[in-house]
Amino acid sequence: MWADHAIFWQVYPLGFTGAEPSGSAAREPLVHRLDQLENWLDYAIELGCSGLLLGPVFAAETHGYDTVDHFRIDPRLGDDQTFDRLVTAARSRGLRIVLDGVFNHVGRSFDAPPEWFRRSVDGSIEVFEGHEHLVALDHSNPAVVQYVVDVxxxxxxxxxxxxxxxxxxxxxxxxxxxxxxxxxxxxxxxWFFGELIHGDYAGYVATSGLDSVTQYELWKAIWSSLNDRNFFELAHALKRHDALVDTFVPQTFVGNHDVTRLASKLSDERHFGHALAILFAVAGVPSIYSGDEQAFRGIKEDRAGGDDAIRPAFPAKPSDLADDGWPTYRLHQRLIGVRRRNPWLVRARTTVEHLTNESVALCSIDGDQRLLLLLNLADEPRHFPVDLTDLAVIAHPDGASDQDPAVVPGNSWVLLG
Structure with missing residues (x-):
């Protein structure tokens, strides 16, 4: 399956291209903003990615998750021809494209028969998580099943x-x-994967027939264990993560369009590389949210417009980005390079070889392949009592010592393979 080798660059097109916040205000004239993405395809490839994970591109009322027509490209982004140009440009570079399908709910102005919508006990149309402008589809209706198939x-x-x-x-x-x-x-x-934030991941995949679901439990454990200096939480989550890999490969991430950006979420910016190293050293189909590779900051807030800070407009081309983000881009390149040279990691099993609150050694294995990640959150160097036979340093932060790979400087990490 091609997804076994996929590393996605996730883009939220409406924000990325600076589209107007209201779809109705942009229906005339048509604006081919999706064309802007072509300027960034080589940037994604040079980062090491092999696919684009696109946020909503269909006609919508506002933010894209309030779809009004799944068969029409949002006029703020373009039309069918604009989309076809992007697909052609991506395919010519070997980039896969995965679209965001919003099929649980739709915008209020979505044109469908009344029986397409889910009803509460009192007969009113159900809404999505209290958002009155997002109305829920009735998934027990065969017509809704057929509509999603057709889309x-x-x-x-x-x-x-x-x-x-x-x-x-x-x-x-x-x-x-x-x-x-x-x-x-x-x-x-x-390839099909679902957004799950809780519950029985493996059971849902088995019943639904999906290929994967989002691994929010691991996402939370990564940043939380770093902030709390408590690697026991990460160790627990990785044990559960390993159990999932027995039945499917989770979709993994340290940032996406729905959460506070990693650079803002971490209480100590020195631990940014730790989070990335974990992501790329354990099983999963990983994605990078556009801007995280430049250490963009942004805090999600629970209010109208609360996603704006994490979904900003990008400049016309990569060369217009600020200089201070490029070291983080190069760090991503190094770690993604390790991942691509070790494609077996997609289904690796990870064991904890050493564990304290502030230090952990994670060993990812598949057959006779082995990769060891040493993470230190303490301010002083730590010696890891682990077996380094036949291992050499393959990645570390700039300035980290490789004189003795078992000794990791304070607030640093080393990856060996």
Missing amino acids: MCHWLDRGVDGWRLDAAYHVAPEFWRDVLAQVRPRYPDA
Whole structure:
């Protein structure tokens, strides 16, 4: 499966291209903003990525997660021809494209029969998590099943490679099973993963037939263990992560369009590299949220417009980025390079070889392949009592000592393979 080798660069197109916040205000004239992304495709490839994970691109009322027409490109971004140009440009570079499918709910102005919507006991249309402008679809309705099948196939026909299924945690897994029963035979190479933030990940995948789900538990454990200087939390999460890999490969990340950016989430900026090293040293299909590779900052707030800070407009081309972000970009390149040279890591099992609150040794193994990550959060150097036989340093922060790889400087890390 091509997704076994995928490393995604995630882009939220409406924010990235500086589109107006209201879809209705932009329907005339048409603006081909998706063309701006072509300037960034080589940047993504040089970063080490092999795919684009695109946020909503369909006609919507505001932020894209309030879709009004899944068959139409949002006019703030362009039209079918604009989208086709992006697909062609991406394919010519070997980049896969996965689209964001918002099928749990739609915008209020979505044109559909009343029986397409889920009803509360009092007969009112249900809404998504208290958002009155986001109305929930009735997934028990065969017409809704067929609509989602038709949407997926329409865009797979136009050259996309898969779907991210937004808010899957609100959708019964049997719905995706019924949808994929019709889609997979036509597109056996397509990849489907759902947004799950809690619950029985493995059970949901088994029932739904999805290829993967988002690994929010690991995301939380990474930044939380670093902030609290408590690697016991990470060790616990990795044990559970390993169990998931027995049945499917989770989609992993340290940042996305829905959460405070990693550079703002961490209480000590020296631990940014620790988080990245963990991401790329353990099993999963990893993604990098655009801007995180430049150490962008941004805090998500629970209010109207609270996502704006984490979904900013980007400059016209990479050369217009600020100088101070490029060291973080190069750090990503080094760690993604390790990942690409060790593709077996996608299904590796990770064991904890040494553990204290402020230090941990993680050993990822697949057959006779082995990679060892040593992480130190203490202010002073730490000696790790681990077996380094046949291992050499393959990545470390600039300035880290490689004289004795078992001794890791304060607030540093070393990756050996």
